[in-house]
Structure formats: structure tokens, C-alpha cells
Amino acid sequence: QTVLTQPPSASGTPGQRVTISCSGSSSNIGRNTVNWYQQLPGTAPKPLIDSNNQRPSGVPDRFSGSKSGTSASLAISGLQSEDEADYYCAAWDDSLNGYVFGTGTKVTVL
Amino acid sequence: QLQLQESGPGLVKPSGTLSLTCTVSGGSISSSSYYWGWIRQPPGKGLEWIGTVYNSGRTYYNPSLNSRVTISVDTSKNHFSLKLSSVTAADTAMYYCASGSPGDGMDVWGQGTTVTVSS
Numbered sequence: 438q439t440v441l442t443q444p445p446s447a448s449g450t451p452g453q454r455v456t457i458s459c460s461g462s463s464s465n466i467g468r469n470t471v472n473w474y475q476q477l478p479g480t481a482p483k484p485l486i487d488s489n490n491q492r493p494s495g496v497p498d499r500f501s502g503s504k505s506g507t508s509a510s511l512a513i514s515g516l517q518s519e520d521e522a523d524y525y526c527a528a529w530d531d532s533l534n535g536y537v538f539g540t541g542t543k544v545t546v547l
Numbered sequence: 548q549l550q551l552q553e554s555g556p557g558l559v560k561p562s563g564t565l566s567l568t569c570t571v572s573g574g575s576i577s578s579s580s581y582y583w584g585w586i587r588q589p590p591g592k593g594l595e596w597i598g599t600v601y602n603s604g605r606t607y608y609n610p611s612l613n614s615r616v617t618i619s620v621d622t623s624k625n626h627f628s629l630k631l632s633s634v635t636a637a638d639t640a641m642y643y644c645a646s647g648s649p650g651d652g653m654d655v656w657g658q659g660t661t662v663t664v665s666s
Contacts, residue, residue, distance in 0.1 A: 472652030
């Protein structure tokens with residue numbers, strides 16, 4: 438079953454700001470931290486945001502994460518062509534006692 | 548720097564058991580600083596968490612796969628393994644191994660290995 442819901446697609450022109458939402462519930466985002474992953478075409482996912490808003494070393498500061506209640510958001514400021522990828526949110530779910538991924542959002546740079 | 552590499556058969560027959568190994572380099576699989584997990588991605592679809600094993604030996608599995616999946620650690624070979632039984636075509640996917648620090652997300656991923664279930 439779908440636990441974390443994301444819009445299937447998002448787009449913007451170079452330099453624009455794009456925001457991706459991730460909607461969950463009290464058993465996952467409401468209680469636990471949110472992680473975001475970026476998957477470039479044909480490659481393995483890579484960590485983008487940890488613990489709601491922490492960028493791992495090497496991740497550009499144009500990527501930022503936030504969380505409020507049972508929802509989270511990923512923002513890409515100053516969109517670049519190399520940001521064209523699939524983005525997934527994820528969190529631990531206390532009811533399922535497991536880790537759940539969002540449905541994924543494909544970002545297109547126009 | 549921790550690195551992970553998946554290996555195993557690329558083709559499994561229906562009703563058979565899928566077996567994959569993830570070899571760890573640049574760190575010890577016995578370290579309490581990491582947990583170890585498996586994730587899969589069917590062709591053209593999103594990511595699905597399969598399960599995770601901690602240094603304590605405690606395992607957590609996706610409820611939808613729980614009865615068919617086993618994740619184990621072999622400290623002598625510094626690798627961990629995935630076994631998925633009674634496979635069907637629906638188990639055809641790219642399989643990734645990954646690791647992270649307890650309480651955090653998965654910050655190291657293998658490159659992935661494709662498994663096809665077909666006779």
C-alpha cells in the first residue's frame with residue numbers, strides 16, 4: 438500500500454525553484470525523521486537529505502529539506518540541468534515496523 | 548570509505564529462491580556504527596524497502612515480504628545476504644544493498660544487480 442505520497446512529476450527552467458511534497462501520517466513522518474534520495478537515470482539512489490534537513494557532505498546547498506507535522510518537502514533552488522532525476526522521500530513507519538519510501542517524483546528541467 | 552557490491556545469479560526460476568550477497572569493503576560488518584539493508588526497484592517503478600539487519604542481529608522485514616525473506620550477516624566474509632523464497636515474476640527487479648548509521652537514512656548504496664524471474 439502507498440504510505441508516503443509524492444507528486445509524480447515536477448518541472449522548472451534553469452535557475453527556478455522547485456518544491457516536492459511528501460505526505461505521510463502520524464506513524465511515519467509524524468514521529469520519525471525524513472530522508473530524501475536522488476536517483477539519476479540508470480544509477481543507484483544517493484542520499485540527498487538526512488534527518489529532515491541535513492545535507493550529507495558533497496550535496497550542494499541548493500537542496501534543502503523541511504518537515505511539518507505529517508508532511509515534508511524538498512526544495513531545489515537554482516535548478517540545474519544535472520538535477521533532472523527521480524526523487525524519493527522515506528521514513529521509518531512505527532505501525533508497519535519498517536522503512537517506507539515515497540512514490541517518487543520525476544523532476545524535469547525544461 | 549565504505550563501499551558495497553552486490554553479487555548473485557541474474558536469473559532465477561519461478562518458485563525458486565533468490566540469493567544475493569553484498570560484500571562490504573572499507574569497513575567492518577561487525578561495526579555497531581552501521582546497519583545493513585536491501586532495497587529493490589522493479590523495472591520502471593519506485594523503490595521498495597526489503598529489510599534491514601542491525602549489528603545486534605535484530606532484523607526488520609517489509610511486512611509484504613516477511614514470510615519469504617531472510618537477511619543474514621557473515622562476519623567471517625564481511626558480507627551480508629538476502630534470500631527471497633517462492634519467487635514469481637513480480638520479484639523481477641534491480642536489487643540494491645545499502646547501509647546507514649542507526650537512526651539515520653541509508654547513506655551508502657551498492658550499484659545494484661538485476662534479477663529476472665523467468666523459466
